[in-house]
Amino acid sequence: VIKEKHRNNYKMFETSISENxxxxxxxxxxxxxALQKEQFELHYQPQxxxxxxxxxxxxxxxxxxxxxxxxxxxxxFISLAExxxxxxxxxxxxxxxxxxxxxxxxxxxxxxxxxxxNLSAKQFHQKDLVSKIQHILxxxxxxxxxxxxxxxxxxxMTNEKYILNTLQQLRELGVLVSIDDFGTGYSSLRYLSVxxxxxxxxxxxxxxxxxxxxxxxxxxxxxxxxxxxxxxIAEGVETEEQIAFLKEENxxxxxxxxxxxxxxPGKLVHLLSTG
Ligand code: C2E
Ligand code: MG
Ligand code: MG
Ligand code: MG
Numbered sequence: 001v002i003k004e005k006h007r008n009n010y011k012m013f014e015t016s017i018s019e020n021x022x023x024x025x026x027x028x029x030x031x032x033x034a035l036q037k038e039q040f041e042l043h044y045q046p047q048x049x050x051x052x053x054x055x056x057x058x059x060x061x062x063x064x065x066x067x068x069x070x071x072x073x074x075x076x077f078i079s080l081a082e083x084x085x086x087x088x089x090x091x092x093x094x095x096x097x098x099x100x101x102x103x104x105x106x107x108x109x110x111x112x113x114x115x116x117x118n119l120s121a122k123q124f125h126q127k128d129l130v131s132k133i134q135h136i137l138x139x140x141x142x143x144x145x146x147x148x149x150x151x152x153x154x155x156x157m158t159n160e161k162y163i164l165n166t167l168q169q170l171r172e173l174g175v176l177v178s179i180d181d182f183g184t185g186y187s188s189l190r191y192l193s194v195x196x197x198x199x200x201x202x203x204x205x206x207x208x209x210x211x212x213x214x215x216x217x218x219x220x221x222x223x224x225x226x227x228x229x230x231x232x233i234a235e236g237v238e239t240e241e242q243i244a245f246l247k248e249e250n251x252x253x254x255x256x257x258x259x260x261x262x263x264x265p266g267k268l269v270h271l272l273s274t275g
Contacts, residue, residue: 001077003072021121027080028080028084029082030066031064031077031080032086034064034090035086035089035090035193037067038067039064039067040062040090040094041062041063041064041065041264042061042062042063042094042098042265043057043061043063043264044060044061044101044265044268045058045260045261045262046058046061046255046259046268047233048254048259049252050243050246050251051229054060055271055272055273056113056114056253057113057115057116057148057253058102058105058113058114059098059116059118059150059255060094060098060101060115060117060118061074061118061162062094062118066079078120082120082122087120087123088122088126089124091119091123094117095132096136096139097116098115098117098147099136099137099140099142099147100140101265102114102115102146103142104265105272106142106146107215108269111273111275112146112174113272114145114146114147114148115142115146115147116148116176116178117147117148118150118180119155121154121155124151124166126193128234129166130166130169131171133147133170133173133175137173137175143174144173144174145174145175145176147176148175148176148177149175149177149178150179150180150201151180152176152180152181153178153179153181153182153185153186154185156161156179157185157186157188158189158207159177163195164195167195167196167197168196171196171198171231175193176198177196177197177198178197178198178200178201178233179192179199179201180199181204181205182200182202182221183205192228193228194239197230198229198230198231199230199231199233199234200221200225200230200231200232200233201226201232201233202218202221202222202233202234202251203233203235203236203256204235204256205236206218207236207237207238207242207256209239209241218249218251222246222251226250231253233251233252233253233255234246234255235255236255237254237255237256237258237259239258242258243258259271
């Protein structure tokens with residue numbers, strides 16, 4: 001009986017592996033076609049200056065509108081896109097689209113904002129990254145100071161010389177660079193002071209008020225950013241209390257559901273300031 005049971009379990013295990021594998025392959029072939037079928041969309045989440053109250057930035061967040069499965073969140077396909085190399089073409093599309101959209105907002109007579117674009121490791125390590133971005137800025141007519149690239153700690157902290165060089169070229173071009181999800185990865189404080197990064201984004205896990213140490217961590221990140229001449233933004237801000245605390249601690253900006261969920265560009269214009 002026991003043997004029989006094991007055999008059945010094993011069979012179930014086997015089927016579920018092959019089913020997972022099949023669905024992964026389907027997903028991969030769907031992902032390959034998604035770009036040409038125009039199934040990607042960018043939603044944007046506003047970023048607010050805590051002193052002036054103005055919207056100063058919009059983070060572009062990728063959405064895959066799958067014909068059968070509906071909206072697929074980025075965390076469900078970005079790593080597949082990385083593994084297959086598809087992230088390069090997808091990332092190019094994201095960059096172009098975000099710059100184009102930002103230029104469109106500017107043409108609508110709103111005060112200019114900075115659009116920020118998430119970069120994956122593979123994208124960041126492209127040899128022609130800087131010239132590609134230069135080309136996209138030329139094509140869309142967006143001034144470099146209105147584009148920010150978000151990288152992660154782990155991307156910034158490996159192969160220092162190469163990274164430093166790329167970051168310097170990007171800064172020379174005039175685009176901004178932020179470190180996303182700051183505090184969740186490894187980062188060396190020495191590199192942080194050497195790398196020409198313009199902003200730290202405090203990871204949303206530190207907004208959890210139930211963790212008593214979080215306030216101390218947030219305070220320290222804010223003070224450190226300012227000491228290193230960087231701006232600092234809190235991610236994942238959901239409550240009035242969190243905003244009061246961030247203001248008290250002189251955090252520059254905030255982003256989170258309290259202000260708005262990520263939305264299609266047309267649904268955000270009412271938040272943009274004029275004059
Ligand atoms: P991220 O760059 O850290 O983006 C912030 C994520 O937190 C977004 O999830 C956003 O919807 C979510 N969020 C914003 N405010 C709140 C809040 O108040 N509370 C909570 N609980 N969550 C909040 P999303 O859109 O699912 O994106 C997840 C991640 O996928 C992003 O994290 C980013 O790492 C990656 N990603 C998104 N778009 C792209 C892209 O175009 N390229 C690359 N390489 N990665 C992307
Ligand atoms: Mg981000
Ligand atoms: Mg983040
Ligand atoms: Mg992230």
